[in-house]
Amino acid sequence: MADEIKRREFVAIVGVLGATAVAGCSSTAPQQSAQNSAAAPSNGAQAQKALATEPEAFTFLTPPEQAFVSAACDRIIPAEPPGPSASQAGVPYYIDHQLAGAWGNGARMYRPGPWRQGTPEQGYQLALVPAEVYRAAIRAIDEHCNKKYNGNFSGLTPAQQDEALGGLEKGSIDLGVIPATTFFSMLLANTIEGYFADPLYGGNRDKAGWKMIGFPGVAAVYTRHIDQDYGKQYVVPPVSIADVQQGLVQDDMDQMHVAMVRAMQPRNSFGKGR
Amino acid sequence: MATKLKSVDALTIGVGWTGGIIAAELTKAGLHVVGLERGEYRNTSPDFQVPQVHDELSYAVRLKLFQDAGVETVTFRNDASQTALPLRYLIGFLPGTGLGGAGVHWNGTTWRFLPWDFETRSKTIARYGASMLAPECTSQDWGITYAELEPFYDRFEYQAGIAGKAGNLKGKIQPGGNPFEGPRSREYPNPPMKTAYQSALFRDATAKLGYHPFVMPSANVTTAYTNPDGATFGACVYCGYCERFACEMYAKSSPQLAVLPVALKTGRYDLREGVNVVRINLDNTRRRAVSVTYVDGAGGEFEQPADMIFLTSFILNNVRMLLISGIGTPYDPSTGRGNVGRNYAYQANTGATYFFEDKTFNPFMGSGANGMVFDDFNGDNFDHAGAGFIGGADINVNPTGGRPIQYHPVPPGTPSWGVAWKQAVAKWYSHAFNANAQGGVQSYRANYLDLDPTYRDAFGLPLLRMTFDWGPYELKQSAYMADVLGKVGKALGASQTAVRPLKGHYTTQAYQSTHNTGGAIMGSSPASSVVNKYLQSWDVPNLFVLGASAFPQNAGYNPTGTVCALAYHTADAVLKRYVKKPGPLAG
Structure with a gap:
């Protein structure tokens, strides 16, 4: 994966997710066989935890x-x-x-x-x-x-x-x-x-x-990437809403999205004591 | 029987950008203002937070932040010979709702219109002669010039923290900016946005062609910024969830960030959400608005009197409220008489996609307005002799975030499903980008807004009926822009270029733009306009009708910068002149 950017800031994927195959451009994406993934996920225990939130039922x-x-x-x-x-x-x-x-x-x-x-x-x-x-x-x-x-x-x-x-x-x-x-x-x-x-x-x-x-999913801070490394694929295991809410991703204390937002929350509140 | 409430100095019908600007300016000056918003209360925290706000399905596809067609929609027909039918889903244009209005979900591209745009008719005749104007074209001058509006563009840009690079400072052309823009009194308050690879390629290719690319002006704020009223903003992180979404970073300028906190801090602003104004009430003379009647979520009816009433909803609702309330004379296309509903116009977009076998992009990085643009073919910046149309387009690349349900470009000729489609989606996702020529639309005798005779909203009120099709200029303009976009593709060295000129009839069935304009247009005479240059009703001088409903025709730009500059212009005239001597504002 010669084109892969080593990312420091965004999200460090912790635990088993961090050890999974890295998805990237189409030629390097792992072939997923997810038919029975809730029972036997290819991506390990943490992934299983997130996926198990959605039961399979019509x-x-x-x-x-x-x-x-x-x-x-x-x-x-x-x-x-x-x-x-x-x-x-x-x-x-x-x-x-x-x-x-x-x-x-x-x-x-x-x-x-x-x-x-x-x-x-x-x-x-x-x-x-x-x-x-x-x-x-x-x-x-x-x-x-x-x-x-x-x-x-x-x-x-x-x-x-x-x-x-x-x-x-x-x-x-x-x-x-x-x-x-x-x-x-x-x-x-x-x-x-x-x-x-x-x-x-x-x-x-x-x-x-x-x-x-090669879409990274929901969490995204690209301030340091959008105008750097032109032509290089930004490769990252994608992050879903459940991954964030269940604590399966965390920041690396640099410029993480979630942390920044949390710090800013008290600002600008207005109106009627809300 | 409506409960009659205590009278206030002013009220706004709708609390988006224009309602918020009026609220901030008037309350700062000591007036008491009531803001009436049909939608819900919402603010950056806790409503616009990750991870939920980065949900493409909910926000971009199921349209969480937009007007619910089940409550209120628009009926549509291409021409008056057809029967208008209700748009059962809103698709082609997406009015907002809720506190902050479209100022919450917009992209943030913030333009000043060209000096030419304000004097379209007279400048066209002066340069090309009267025969240049098609007989059915009803485009006209605005009754205000760029020079008059310049201080108010400046006000808005500093209030909202706009990022950009001046191209013309007091008449002196500046490197890196738009050399075609009107003179500015000073630089933007924030530096321009960063340039993605797609935009850099577009910049280099268009410069090579002799065009004049520059970074798109943006309300995606680029620094931690404090505006002149002390409201604070964060810096954009290019997360790629901007248009159709709300910003969790306090970085996309909105009424919630820029003006509503200012109004609320005064203690003189009373904000009421979840209330639908159903009527503006006039006195016996029909020359004075005394109150509005609104309905709350339990069906309770209230009458709110005010000395001044500001109609500050989306353009379609502005026009509908005038018609429902019997203010002004409805436009009749068969006679050309009446002005309310006249000169409805829109935006004519020509798209292109460039595919590259040998280049890799990260399409998910971006913001609502971080692109590269050139204005060489906008307004009257080029010679239209023989072109067959007037006006033009801003031509831009704007990587807004490659969210995959709605962004998965494939080359022309690819099947729309099956193995070949799937493989093309995977192959091209990171190897293509879009460009767009955002064209102006002129006004025509046959395009207008009125009340539908059949269909009604959830409150029992008639829906607005839209009669609209492309006029003689738009398809020619689009073909012209498609040709330019094709040349750009060659200069880019794209492996394949797909251009999409407009063809046939205007359709509501693919998203095109929510830059609807007109219907309550401004002008220098009550014979040819609904409001004067202060957006004051000619018929009811204590009523002001703000927003893109005032545009006599539409320019090749996003409207918000001009909408908000006009709102500051109105606020200035109201405070300096109207409150001292209520009545028609002359001159």
Whole structure:
């Protein structure tokens, strides 16, 4: 790793995390096989502690929907190098939790009628919330797959699955009131979110999405780096929200983010004795 | 029946930058001010702290700090022949809400507009002749000049701790700054931001092309700074969580840092959050605003009288409040009569991504405004003869933090999913960067704001209806800027350059900008504007309407510097003249 910067200030990763393989540019990222990481994490005991905060359980998706989502997001982000597949990274759990939660139930969505079809420039105009879109769309897609391929989407060959997803992307499959492109865009966006969002949301397990691209995660002080060592990759084990909250990272007493913020907290408080 | 409250000297509807500036200036002068904010109370501690505030999903994707479309949205159509439909999700532009408003989640790019921007119409005619202006173009002069506003730009920059390098000090061009800017009375209060590798390459390449790159002026404060009122700031650490996020470092200038503590320290500022103003009440003459009516979280209705009322919400809400309250004459595009809602404009962005097989970047290092920029193609800094448009764009590279849900560039032609997509994401994440030409938008007869006849908000009030499409200039301007961005790609030695000129109709379905402007525009005559140069309503002289709603058309810059300079200009006129002799401010 000739391009690696030796970092002093930011965060020193303590304990077992500090001894893990260092993730960096794609060519050096360790291949993660995280399918059973909560039971047998590749990154040791401390990582296990952080990961164990998110239990693996579905709350919204039915078993056939779980099968569809796992299979579909694994065609969107397959298992081929340089990182785990979407389902290996926990993305189906991420999608399940999002659908069960505020977003899936129409948070920040204007819901009053009347409803009518709009132009592409006017965007989403369905009365359905995302959870309802998934439920209706998956049923329609499996019906389509049974007619065309004689089986549910999850049982098809990868080539057939890619063909079906391509049909959704192009809008050539009939999903009733839901435009296929609307559902496909939602599924694609959610899969990418689950792969790269903080692991606390159920995906990006073992921070595999971040390791794949060399993203350092949540804690970051780059004052001494941003204009130094031009062209050198800044390589660091990524840090998640849970890592900080559970004390798995600490500063090196130089210019650490968290420590600085703590020192500054009494300043500028104002108003009504708050 | 509304509970009538005790009258105060002044109130602001909204507490963001403009409401905070008015509060600070008026309370310092001994006046009592009430701040009415629809959103929640929030402050750097404990609300904006790590690690929670560095959560891309919650803040940048699920839009934690923004207006909830479930409560209030906007209806939209490209032209008046269509039926406007509600934006069921806010995507293309993102109004803020909560204490501090968009001053909490902004990037911090802080410009002064060019002298030309304030006199767009007259200077265009003077240089190119009247035929240069398209018949449907309703862009006009602002009724104020750069020279008049200069002291107030200076006030804001020192109050907010802006970082930058002057390019023109009292008419003398300075190395390292923007040679095209109007004259400044003094240097910025803080030194410019550090330059990332992407920006350094862009600087060298654009200088080689003969352009004039400089470090983008920034409200990401670069030193531990104390402003003239004693408010303190920390220094930016380039954490890469800035726009769409709130700053935990006390380093991104905000109303919470720069002005609200000043107002609260006087003991004359009464801040009320979680209250929605539903109406400005006029007296029988319709020439005086007597109070506002607001609703609290339990449905309680209150009437707050005040001698002066400052409408200081986001531009869309400013225009809607005027229309709901029956102040001024609504604009009618079929006759051209009326001014409220007229000259709605926006920002026309042209993007580019440069890919490098042989160069490595750290895209996650950055801040909201730490880039490199050149102004050679902005305003009227270049000859537009034959160009087919007026105005221009600031062209910049601004590494704001490569948070991976929203930043994972892949070259054109890459599939949008599957193995090839995944491998391209991994390959290019550290080997690419974006540039943007942030173009101005002129105003046109057919682009306007009014009240929607069908859809209502959670309070039962009509939603604002936006009718907008690109005019004859914007697509030509974008093609022109795309060409420049392509040349820059060659000069950079990029392995691949992808440029994205605007095409077709304006769409609300991809984020473009929250630099919405106009609808309550300023000017020198009540015949062609809603407010005078002090942002005072022509119709109701004790009402002032602050913000980018006053821009008669939009420049190729971020608006906040000009919005806040105008707010200081208003405060100055109110304190020096209006409070001594209430009434229309002439001259």
